[in-house]
Amino acid sequence: MSRLLHPVSRRDLLGGAAAAGALIMLHPFSARAQANQAHLRIMETTDIHVNVLPYDYYADKANDTMGLSRTASLIDAVRKEAVNSMLIDNGDLLQGNPMGDYIAYERGMKDGDRHPIMKAMNLLGYECSTLGNHEFNYGLSFMDKVLAGASFPFVCANLIRGTELAANPRDDKLYLKPYVILDKKIKDGSGAEQPIRIGIIGFVPPQIMVWDLKNLEGNVKTRDIVEAAKAWVPQMKEEGADIVIALSHSGIDVKQGDMMENASFFVAGVDGIDAVFTGHQHLVFPGKKDFQSLDGVDTQKGTLQGKPAVMGGFWGSHMGLIDLMLERDGSKWKVVSATSEARPIFERVDNKAKPIVPDDKRIIAALEQDHQATLAYVRRPVGKTSAPLYSYFALVADDPSVQVVSQAQTWYLKDILKNTQWKDVPLLSAAAPFKAGGRSGADYYTDVPAGDIAIKNVADLYLYPNTVRAVEITGAQVKEWLEMSAGIFNRIEPGKADQALINTDFPSYNFDVIDGVTYKIDLSQPPKYDAKGGLANASANRIVDLMFAGKPIDSKQKFVVATNNYRAGGGGNFPDINASKVIYEAPDTNRDVIVRYIVSEGTINPSADGNWSFAPLPETSVVFETGAGAKDFIAEVKSLKIEPAGEGEAGFAKYRILL
Structure with missing residues (x-):
């Protein structure tokens, strides 16, 4: 299994021994x-x-x-x-x-x-x-x-x-x-x-x-x-x-x-x-x-x-x-x-x-068979994608790696709910980026080229073995869900340059994007909720122009939202989202649903539909860090005025957004 590992020279070994x-x-x-x-x-x-x-x-x-x-x-x-x-x-x-x-x-x-x-x-x-x-x-x-x-x-x-x-x-x-x-x-x-x-x-x-x-x-x-x-x-x-x-x-x-x-x-x-x-x-x-x-x-x-x-x-x-x-x-x-x-x-x-x-050669030898079996498992194709799947900009723009998860969840639940009392209730879908750099490093991003999709790519899109859930909530609760998600952004002062955009204490898996509605995020407002779901600024309203079917959302209208067992059970402490809102508990994992969706479609088109963006702030810019591979996809991000802004730390690349 030597091809698995980078060779370590005698100089490296001596350096490692000395360092230890x-x-x-x-x-x-x-x-x-x-x-x-x-x-x-x-x-x-x-x-x-x-x-x-x-x-x-x-x-x-x-x-x-x-x-x-x-x-x-x-x-x-x-x-x-x-x-x-x-x-x-x-x-x-x-x-x-x-x-x-x-x-x-x-x-x-x-x-x-x-x-x-x-x-x-x-x-x-x-x-x-x-x-x-x-x-x-x-x-x-x-x-x-x-x-x-x-x-x-x-x-x-x-x-x-x-x-x-x-x-x-x-x-x-x-x-x-x-x-x-x-x-x-x-x-x-x-x-x-x-x-x-x-x-x-x-x-x-x-x-x-x-x-x-x-x-x-x-x-x-x-x-x-x-x-x-x-x-x-x-x-x-x-x-x-x-x-x-x-x-x-x-x-x-x-x-x-x-x-x-x-x-x-x-x-x-x-x-x-x-x-x-x-x-x-x-x-x-x-x-x-x-x-x-x-x-x-x-x-x-x-x-x-x-x-x-x-x-x-x-x-x-x-x-x-x-x-x-x-x-x-x-x-x-x-x-x-x-x-x-x-x-x-x-x-x-x-x-x-x-x-x-x-490496400890005893462990390498002991796991050789498990390693080879895992490689065969993850390399198994399940379908094709007509567009690349990447998460380099998942925290700043609507993103294909999140889009395909929502597409699969919607496809799955639409069929399940079609003969139930919720068949005519509008169906939305919430999904978050899991691989978005942060503490896990500059290589921690989804990057799947157009073409064959294997199980390893689906696992890369959805890291956790969560199961699908459906919750029924109101339009007002949809807005609060998004207000909580928008807590990932720092407050931005209009008219100032190169302000840090991302609150690094807010985990990316709690940055839910809700598909089926359109909205903008006003960064000049403070976050309504803190990273743990506590009410931080009760009068704040970051979510603006929230629309459903081209009209302002009705705060009393009922919606079904596809999500996962973690969020539906109260994970992340999202306002009013807990087990009491669950109307359907699926036996299938979100990951398996994505695989079945890809197999059913044969070829998927995961291109983001741009249903959310930042509200304009003239003469204002922000900066954020992402992986080095982001440079290949800047042109794909249509909703942002974005440009390189130099190197970040620990292998990250820095980008500037003109709001």
């Missing part, structure tokens, strides 16, 4: 530990999303920014820097690339089968993992079969089997063990082996009950992360855990609330927890870029409320490291000092990714 410091020096804690002290290094991977190999199946080419096989080389190097080490994972393993889809949809999981991710993790010697929200995307039965192939335990303290929460969290009937206590031997500063009991507890975002309602409703329930932590950690201490490690598949947010999605900051505040491993947000902590200026968050030292914490990127991009200096206090160990680090697998040189570690 793996072959030449111990961590200071190991070097200076005394007889009553010991250094414990804990390594984290998180949000692997089946990216075991450095290969982008959507683009069908090697990619040096991803791959557990690369992170595995860091693991070996990091182990050599410490006298005592252990390896854990923080969830989101089973879904996220076509290999995951191939296993779930094509090959299947029989009892006794070994999932590719488990083949790799078992080879590397993981000692524990927790569940991420994407573990549930293919259903509980599939997840159970995959977890059965792990040679290490999975823990989760806030996932309850059944539908009833106990009055006391300790009485919950949990789906998995809430924690494990590992009895280990560690070498102290004198070289003598000493016993230690290490407790590991895990948590999943409670929002899985919204995001995967179809798979989970009636089967499981979730509890607040911090509530579960406060209940179970004292029991871990009672059972003799010397130190307690939290595997929190949950990001970092300092604004407290009930049932928080990103609760790791408050997990760190729970008495008895010594270190917090975070994830879910696909960011890096500690570091110079993310989580700056948050009270109680030290991005340099890597602490949350004074506790060591780490978030190791995503897709294997980083190894998260927490180093603990432990000291004997009688018969117990306690943490007396700690450091935190997120170590990358690549660096950027001249805006190009360059690997700083080679």
